[in-house]
Each structure stands twice: as structure tokens, then as C-alpha cells.
Amino acid sequence: MAAPAASRVFFAVHRILTRNSLRCSGHARHLCSGEPGGRSPADAHDPGSLFIQPEVQDILWRVTGFDLDKIFRERPSKDLQPAKYHLLTEKQLQEIQGEAVERGKKRLQMPPVMTCREDVEHILSDNPEIEGFDQHPYVFTDISYNLPDRSRSIVVREPNGKLRMATHNERDRMLQVYFPVPGRMYSIPEMFQEENVERLLRKGKYEYVLDRACVQFEPDDGSYIRVTQRIYEHIASVCEYDQLRSTRHFGGMAFYFAYYKKIDGLLVDMIQRDFLADAADLVKLYHILHPNCESAQQVKVQQVKDEQELIQLYLKFDSHHGGMVELALQTYNESREQTQTNLGN
Amino acid sequence: MSLAIRLALHGCANRPFYHIVVMQTHRARNSRAIEQLGTFDPMPNKHDEKLVALNFDRLKFWIAHGAELTQPVGKLLGLSGYLPIHPMTYITAKRNRERAAAELAQKETQSTETSSDDNS
Numbered sequence: 001m002a003a004p005a006a007s008r009v010f011f012a013v014h015r016i017l018t019r020n021s022l023r024c025s026g027h028a029r030h031l032c033s034g035e036p037g038g039r040s041p042a043d044a045h046d047p048g049s050l051f052i053q054p055e056v057q058d059i060l061w062r063v064t065g066f067d068l069d070k071i072f073r074e075r076p077s078k079d080l081q082p083a084k085y086h087l088l089t090e091k092q093l094q095e096i097q098g099e100a101v102e103r104g105k106k107r108l109q110m111p112p113v114m115t116c117r118e119d120v121e122h123i124l125s126d127n128p129e130i131e132g133f134d135q136h137p138y139v140f141t142d143i144s145y146n147l148p149d150r151s152r153s154i155v156v157r158e159p160n161g162k163l164r165m166a167t168h169n170e171r172d173r174m175l176q177v178y179f180p181v182p183g184r185m186y187s188i189p190e191m192f193q194e195e196n197v198e199r200l201l202r203k204g205k206y207e208y209v210l211d212r213a214c215v216q217f218e219p220d221d222g223s224y225i226r227v228t229q230r231i232y233e234h235i236a237s238v239c240e241y242d243q244l245r246s247t248r249h250f251g252g253m254a255f256y257f258a259y260y261k262k263i264d265g266l267l268v269d270m271i272q273r274d275f276l277a278d279a280a281d282l283v284k285l286y287h288i289l290h291p292n293c294e295s296a297q298q299v300k301v302q303q304v305k306d307e308q309e310l311i312q313l314y315l316k317f318d319s320h321h322g323g324m325v326e327l328a329l330q331t332y333n334e335s336r337e338q339t340q341t342n343l344g345n
Numbered sequence: 346m347s348l349a350i351r352l353a354l355h356g357c358a359n360r361p362f363y364h365i366v367v368m369q370t371h372r373a374r375n376s377r378a379i380e381q382l383g384t385f386d387p388m389p390n391k392h393d394e395k396l397v398a399l400n401f402d403r404l405k406f407w408i409a410h411g412a413e414l415t416q417p418v419g420k421l422l423g424l425s426g427y428l429p430i431h432p433m434t435y436i437t438a439k440r441n442r443e444r445a446a447a448e449l450a451q452k453e454t455q456s457t458e459t460s461s462d463d464n465s
Binding site for chain 2: 125138142143145157
């Protein structure tokens with residue numbers, strides 16, 4: 001093999017390979033087809049970039065709640081340790097509690113919401129003269145160290161001589177072969193098939209399915225978006241929002257409802273559970289995601305700060321089921337008055 | 346010390362599997378390699394693909410150190426787009442195409458013969 005002659009070429013080709021893979025992975029601007037929200041592409045701004053805005057993250061973090069008992073509840077696990085008991089001073093106890101809070105915060109880190117990725121056919125070179133060199137395609141994976149998975153170049157040589165970038169499906173499989181993620185399966189588990197997801201939802205295993213989807217899929221995978229959104233829809237239909245509170249999935253759910261303008265059910269739930277600040281936060285999130293809606297404009301004009309007023313404005317202009325939320329708000333106010341009078345007596 | 350980047354046959358009976366390794370040219374095929382650069386699985390998986398994995402960083406390093414590529418490795422690198430396509434790949438491709446065309450022609454003549462037999 002004439003190495004010196006070839007060496008001039010391969011640096012250039014390798015550079016192209018790496019650059020193209022970068023461009024390919026950063027692609028996909030459109031929303032997934034078949035999303036229940038039904039926004040037209042014209043007014044659809046990228047949910048991924050909205051989600052990572054600091055003010056959105058702040059709101060989602062606050063709305064999630066922080067119930068240590070729920071975060072550290074017992075879960076089925078293979079490595080269960082017997083409880084340890086220590087005798088501590090007050091100061092040591094506080095330190096340990098602080099550590100536990102930090103650990104809890106880590107556990108509540110939200111999985112990112114991203115736009116659905118799409119396969120774009122990207123042909124690197126077409127050599128019809130080697131058509132038929134083999135009956136099977138060859139998949140080449142660069143396993144160099146210290147490369148982020150998303151910019152790893154993976155290419156396929158088809159039997160007809162075309163050299164192309166691997167599709168997302170192929171990429172995922174190759175990465176799982178050469179760089180396995182613990183807990184992720186090489187082939188997608190059957191529980192993520194539509195009928196099986198439905199069965200699990202009927203049993204109410206929302207967190208279980210969401211956790212496993214988190215491990216199995218990349219956050220911009222169409223299947224991940226399909227499964228999570230189906231679960232959020234189901235939770236909304238049976239009003240079991242509280243199941244996800246103080247878990248890492250609550251933020252994603254709240255974002256989903258706000259993005260697709262379906263926050264009424266969640267608002268009612270929050271008001272009924274005495275989380276009025278959360279309800280106001282949710283309306284604020286709605287206004288950030290939809291700055292052109294009527295109530296957002298009104299809030300700007302009137303400089304509204306009060307929580308109840310904020311919700312009232314939303315009810316007046318943008319709510320689909322205003323009556324429901326209004327009723328919840330009324331009962332909330334009445335019960336508060338009652339407790340106040342009771343206290344006064 | 347002349348170095349070669351070459352395939353070392355691993356796997357077991359009826360199941361070939363290759364390591365792509367850097368080794369001295371005179372050493373035996375499966376003797377201890379200086380470094381393993383990747384793998385090549387010549388049996389198509391259930392998605393009908395043949396898998397090649399290569400550490401291109403180290404490959405570049407060893408080529409720069411004057412390691413020679415053996416023919417099978419040169420062919421793989423040519424297919425991957427890292428090097429120009431190996432001359433032997435063109436020849437095998439041409440032979441395969443010619444063989445396929447010949448087989449097709451033979452089948453056609455056979456089918457016309459049988460149909461003419463039916464007619465008579």
C-alpha cells in the first residue's frame with residue numbers, strides 16, 4: 001500500500017467526515033409530525049431553545065416542588081443497603097441534611113425537552129464503479145477516545161457504492177454496540193410499543209415508563225417524544241398530576257402543557273392542592289412561551305403582580321375551560337376565608 | 346522494525362471475527378500486537394450490516410510512524426472514505442457484476458428453453 005501518496009488525501013477526508021457529522025447532528029428544526037398540539041410550523045418556535053432559557057428553567061424548577069420524602073422514597077432496587085444509625089450533634093445533623101438536599105436536587109434534574117430529530121440523507125461520495133463489491137452494507141464507526149457521541153463520525157458504504165452518513169437509528173445502534181449505556185437495550189424494549197404503553201398507563205406506572213424512556217432514548221428521538229407526550233396526555237385525562245410532583249418529570253410535563261396551551265387542568269389541580277404560587281408561575285410560563293397572546297399583552301399593560309389577578313386575566317382571555325378554573329379559584333378563596341374566620345373565632 | 350496494520354483472526358469455528366492491529370510484519374498472525382486499533386465483523390448482523398470500528402486517531406499516528414497497510418485493511422479504509430478506494434475493490438466489484446450478469450443470462454436462457462419445450 002502506498003502510504004505516502006494516500007496520506008495526503010486521508011487528512012482531508014477525515015476532516016470532512018467529522019465536520020459533516022457535526023452538521024448532521026445539529027439538524028432537525030421542525031416539530032415531530034403527529035404531535036397532538038397541532039401548531040402550524042409558521043408560529044412554532046423551537047421548544048428546545050425555549051426550554052433551556054433560564055427564566056423558564058427557574059419556573060419549572062419551582063413548580064416541580066421539593067418533597068424530600070417523595071424524592072428519597074423506597075424504590076425497588078437491586079442493591080438495597082440496611083439503614084445505618086449514627087449519633088450526631090445538632091451541627092453534624094444539619095450538615096448531613098444539607099448534603100441530602102443537594103443529592104435530592106441532583107435527582108430532580110430535568111431531562112431536556114428537544115425538537116424531534118429528522119434523518120437527512122447526506123451522501124459523502126458516490127462511486128457507482130464499485131457497485132457490487134459486496135452484498136451487504138459496511139458500517140464504519142470512529143471509536144477514537146474523547147469524542148462526544150454526537151460528533152462521532154459513523155458512515156455507511158452501501159453495496160451500490162454510495163458512502164453516506166448513518167441514519168439516527170443506525171447511529172444509536174452503533175453507539176450502543178461500542179459505547180454501551182448502562183440500562184439501555186440494544187433493541188428497543190417491547191414496553192415502548194403503543195399498546196404496551198397503554199397497558200402500563202392503565203396501571204398508573206407513569207414514572208416507571210418515563211424513567212425507562214429516559215434511559216432508553218435520546219431526548220430528541222421521535223419515540224421518546226411520542227412516549228412522553230402520550231403519558232402527559234393520559235395524566236391530564238385522569239387528573240393525576242400529583243404523581244409526578246417532586247420527580248424529575250414534572251417540569252417537562254408542565255412545559256408540555258404550557259407549550260401546547262393546555263394548562264387548565266394542571267391549574268385546577270394546583271389551586272385545589274393549595275399551590276397558588278405554582279399556579280401563578282404556570283401562567284407566567286405560559287406568557288413566556290406565548291408572548292403574543294391576549295392575556296400576556298394585558299399583563300404587560302396593567303403591570304399585574306398579584307397571583308390571583310394574573311390567573312384571572314389568563315381565565316378572561318386565553319383559557320379554554322375558564323369555568324372549571326374559576327370554580328376552583330372560588331372554592332379556594334371561600335375555604336381560605338373560612339379558615340381565617342375560624343382562626344379569628 | 347517494519348510495522349504493519351493488519352487483521353488478526355479471532356472468533357471461533359465458523360464464526361470469524363477480526364481485530365485490526367498494529368504489529369511487526371514478521372510476527373505470527375495472532376501473536377501479541379503492539380496496539381489494537383479496531384475490529385471488523387465480517388458476518389452480517391440481523392440488520393444485514395457488516396460492522397467496522399476503527400480508532401482513526403491512533404491509525405493516523407501509526408501511519409505517520411511508517412506502518413504499512415495490508416490489503417484487507419487498505420480495502421476497508423478505502424470503503425470508509427478515509428483513503429482512496431483500493432484498486433482491488435474495483436476489480437472484485439467488476440468481477441462480481443460480471444458473474445451476476447452471467448448468472449442472470451444463464452437463467453434467462455434456461456427459462457426460454459423450458460418455455461419453448463412446453464410449447465412444442
